[in-house]
Amino acid sequence: MADERKKKPANPHAGHRERMRKEFQKRGFDITGMPDHRALEMLLAYAIPRRDVNELAHALIDQFGSLKGVFHATPEQLMAVEGMGPAATGLIRLVVELSGRYLEEMYSFEGQVVTSGQMENLLKPLFFGARDEMAWLICMDGKNKVIAQKKLGEGIADSVQITARKALEAALSCNATRAVLAHNHVSGVALPSGADVATTRRLKALLAEAGVALVDHFIFANDEAVSMAESGLLDD
Numbered sequence: 001m002a003d004e005r006k007k008k009p010a011n012p013h014a015g016h017r018e019r020m021r022k023e024f025q026k027r028g029f030d031i032t033g034m035p036d037h038r039a040l041e042m043l044l045a046y047a048i049p050r051r052d053v054n055e056l057a058h059a060l061i062d063q064f065g066s067l068k069g070v071f072h073a074t075p076e077q078l079m080a081v082e083g084m085g086p087a088a089t090g091l092i093r094l095v096v097e098l099s100g101r102y103l104e105e106m107y108s109f110e111g112q113v114v115t116s117g118q119m120e121n122l123l124k125p126l127f128f129g130a131r132d133e134m135a136w137l138i139c140m141d142g143k144n145k146v147i148a149q150k151k152l153g154e155g156i157a158d159s160v161q162i163t164a165r166k167a168l169e170a171a172l173s174c175n176a177t178r179a180v181l182a183h184n185h186v187s188g189v190a191l192p193s194g195a196d197v198a199t200t201r202r203l204k205a206l207l208a209e210a211g212v213a214l215v216d217h218f219i220f221a222n223d224e225a226v227s228m229a230e231s232g233l234l235d236d
Helices: 016-027 036-047 054-064 067-072 075-079 086-106 116-127 164-173 194-209
Strands: 134-140 146-154 178-184 213-221 224-227
Touching: 036 054, 036 067, 036 086, 054 067, 067 086, 075 086, 116 134, 116 178, 116 213, 116 224, 134 164, 146 164, 164 178, 164 194, 178 194, 194 213
Parallel strands: 178 213
Antiparallel strands: 134 146, 134 178, 213 224
16 A cells, blocks of 8 residues: 655755854854844854744844843843743853953953064063974964964974965964064074075065065074064065
């Protein structure tokens, strides 16, 4: 006998979360892109992985008027909305707290390096006691705040290679807009060599094409340091 059972209709929501994630990866939360309730829905999906949270996202926006209203709500107010539990409430509060800390750091002057002396003091510990040559890239934002310190390489005496590709990848990996290069001479002489100058100028041009300004290159030897920018060696 033929199976006359009706097939279950396809789930129209199948793959919905994956589509949202792909949309976010492609467009982000731009003004003309993902609306507030969908952005909130994607966040809630991490706290409530096995349930459709579309209606819950709509309910939160309706209850508090906006995404900002949801983030300003107290844990007690959030928990009063049907469908909200400790995990989802905790995740929303975590996003708010982390965002506040991020903005506090972004708009503070801490971590801002504005003088050659400050940069030298920042770099000096990286080469303390070094027996081999090393190269580092200091990645900064447009306000000269340090984002990351990236080690580009280390080798035996006088053999470290500062490759343009490594420096470019390091700068782009942390979205830097400004950068400072540094390496040491184990010979004990901090003066830049002709090869140092040529390599730095090529790297400066390459980074500039990617929107990253190479503002200095420090050479360290023992307790001495030479700034190529202050020495006028970065200019073509």
